[in-house]
Amino acid sequence: MTMNRRDFMRLSSLAGSGLMLKLNGIPLHTMEGNGLLHTIAKSSLNDRILVLIQLHGGNDGLNMVVPIDQYGDYYNHRPNIAIPSSGQRKYITLDSTLPDNKQVGLHPDMVGSKAMYDEGNMAIIQNVSYENMNGSHFRSRDVWYMGGDYDEYFSSGWMGRYLEHSYPNYPENYPNSIHPDPLAIEIGTGVSLAFHRSEGIPAGLSIQNPNAFYDLINSVGVDPPLNVPDSHAGKEIEYMLQIEKQSNNYAGRLKDVFNAGSNSATVYPDLYPFIAPGEALHNPLAPQLKIVSRLISGGIGTKIFMCRIGGFDTHANQVLNNNPSMGSHAALMYHISSAVKAFYDDLKNLGVADRVLTMTFSEFGRRVASNASYGTDHGNAAPMLIYGTCLNPGVYGENPNLQNLQNGNIPMQHDYRQVFSSVVKDWFQAPEAAIQEVKFENFIDNRVDYIQCKSLSTAELFKENLWLKCYPNPTAQSTTLSYYLHQAGMVQLEIKDVTGRKLATLLSKEQGAGQYALDFDLSRYQNGTYIFSLVYNYSTLLTQKVVLNK
Template identity: 50%
Template sequence: MNRRLFLKKAPVAATGGAMMLNGLSIQAMAQHSPLQSLAASSANDRVLVIIQLHGGNDGLNTLIPINQYARYYDLRPNIAIADKGRRAAVLLDSTLPDEQQIALHPDMYGMKELYDQGKMAIVQSVAYDNMNLSHFRSRDIWFMGGDYDEYKDSGWIGRYLDQLFPDYPDSYPNEGMPDPLGIEVGNSVSLGFHRDNGIPTSIAINNPSQFYNLINSVGVDPPESVANTFYGHELQWILDIEQKSNQYAGRLRELYEKGSNSPGVQYPERYPLSAPASVVRNGLAPQLQMIARLLSGGIQTKIFLARIGGFDTHASQVEAYDASMGVHSAKLYHIAEAMKAFQEDLKFLGLENRVMTVTMSEFGRRAKSNGSYGTDHGTAAPMFVFGRNVKPGIIGTNPDLNDLSRNNIKHQYDYRQVFGSLVQDWMQADSATMERTNFSEYVEPDKKITLVGDPVTSVDAVQFRQARYYLKPCSPNPAAGLTQVQYRINSREWVQLEVLDVTGNLVKQLVDQEQSAGEYTQTLDVSDWKIGTYIVKIKTTGWQETTKLIVTQ
């Protein structure tokens, strides 16, 4: 059995089935992996979480191009998300120029909230030249960090970490880095974490406590020596993996039991609307919940890979009676609500400054739907980046639906521009490391995209929010007669605008209704009010603010 084949079968071979953690199968990178070396010598404690959308996500029903809605509907009349009604697409940002006006699928409101908080960026139409539409080959290309016609035995994550930790696996774990350098969730090991020498950097676990019990229940003594042959070398390679698994078992259980999740954060468990039973359970949420708990316990792992499948929607992507519901809707809900909970958890745990999350999928779907209420393999699709220190907003414009290539969306950005930006600006890789990842070309000035904001002041997020949601000071203020209250909201939502006295009692209700995105002005007559200080308060679904009003004679 060669190493590549073993990596695909190792988790099953070890137990007769995938090892599970909280019902999840997980691959924890071996401690001597390149990732571990990065953690040991890194001058920062930053973490990157990658969420892999298995199957090829339909980007066009994820982000609906409002400025081209008629063309969008013509291309996919049987699966198009409505632009009006109770289950209409959710306008993302009314401040954007026309060529960037998009709406989210109605089950992605959790992402809308993160965007409005300045904690999400979108990169439009990501792919690579001559996109390969094979699931396995395209995944390998994304993890390999190469072109469509390149074949490498290593991945960009492995090479990146190998540059920082060149003595893997012999020197790990050690006092400086006692933990796995990476944890991969799933029942197979991806190419992304391979080093050039082919040594895998993952172990499969259930939850850390169950994994520890499993390891200790399998009492197989390794041979004292192996033959100096090809098969002997392969056996030694497998034994090294087992040894690393044993070394990490106790440590992972210790950190998991030491850590916790915020009691005030509820990770979503199920899709609340109609969908096939196979996609109702939220499989992503417990993965992110476990990652947050391990980080809370003090794990020094640098890179996590979580997975959510079900995006290969050739048929029955939507319900025939309602295109806003069905398999794809449930999957998008799972991502949006799980990410919202994850960010809240990190915030309350005091970890939000350390973590950045990015989504990836091997390809998108065709712009034109098929006759089975589905979509076939396509090319470009959006990527999402989350975190307190993200530079929020949208990179790129809506895909031009009148300029397709064989019903495929043309890509604006190469996937290596996204990963390269995060490796350089978030993980703070030096130039030599960028060369090893093959990303140097993609962070040159003519190709560089900026996804990371100011990690100290978060000024990008603050300014972003203030441009979209604000309550301006009353004018005039102080006031003796008429004064005006001006405010802005960035989505259609219920607005409560009221005036309170200094003890918190309601003096006047100015607004209590649903309003569309935009700027509003309310005129207030205070000529017969008592002299003193009042509080003007506005509250929406995810935002509230106050300002003082002084009434004089």
């Protein structure tokens, strides 16, 4: 059968910007072998999932994470948009036990994030950027996506390079019985550079729900042309046909997984409860995360999801002119915080929260000084928020010095690759060869150490030879620490609060090989989350969180 114009146009719609679909009206893109997402998924020995939330437009990090120790300078730089330090709509003090240079206040509408921090499930990484940051939205996003320096121009992304290293023959023989699912799903419009390989074009299709996606994919199938020209156009046609063939399998699988999954009784937020422009009132992130949760509950093997929320390019009317704690940016802070909180509540109810790590990122922050239009212009460094149950919670880095700016901007303290390399190395446990292919090898040694659930290095005991468990958990009074040593060694047991502050040493002595149990009374402590740690021979660290609820 020859391909007529209508069939070709319908098939070409698959190739616009990534295999796109919509679940319950939310557009998604299925990365057909375009990134680190795929490689991690197929090579990883764990079942961990990464959810990226892109804050599209450049987020004002100073109004999201307020430097309390420098509030006077903060207010003087932006008096018309500064979050109040007193009153009902003042910033939320994150943690009064932190040092002064880490004392921060969350935006008053980030109640959900504060609750997650108190549970030990959130971390803040301060002042993230790259050297010689480019103020262009498009170029700066490309730098974050490609995993390079400001003056490098890669046609591939850091995720794509990981994929090419581990699966050079993809997409042949995919999907298959072992890997039936798309290994990365991007919710939004367009496939990011981060997922591109050195060669290959993405494909896209937009529909309304999994069943419609399945029906539409199966309606566009045609017999391939007998001869494809040996040209650039011919290669594009050949690739589109290949994607079309694979899409049939992915469509059926996505339909089945989505229908097999379900959300818990958790209510995902919709409307911002205070004053903001009409277009900012509805939460665009919550339905995306709700779909991700349902897909996970249905058994999908996808390793990385990327969500996107826009509206952060706040040159004007960032706040209400009579109340800087409300307005469009305030609504965005509420949408992120409340949606992520509901997402993790849902995941916990489904029993899969420990498998999911979530992080926010934006192409740049905003300038320290506000403008006369109640807004902020393009800046440099900004904080990233990390959410999950396997974190070392806290504030990483110090508050920016607002008396020592770079051309009115916050200087970089952490390179963005120091943050992403921890995902690759510690969360997904990638091998050294893959890290080098991604070009993150120069950032591994000084990566930000926010992942708690890491496997032990080869210089330490094997993971199965050393373990720590606490029961009952949650507890109303006491818990029993049970642990096993394969070899004799020096053992230290400690209890810490969620900020990492040591509260007590339970044990510090040499012990022989074998299983041990130690009862510990928590009744003198307040309700909350506590972290028990086991240090073996001064190097191996195992931790267990225990919730005290009297």
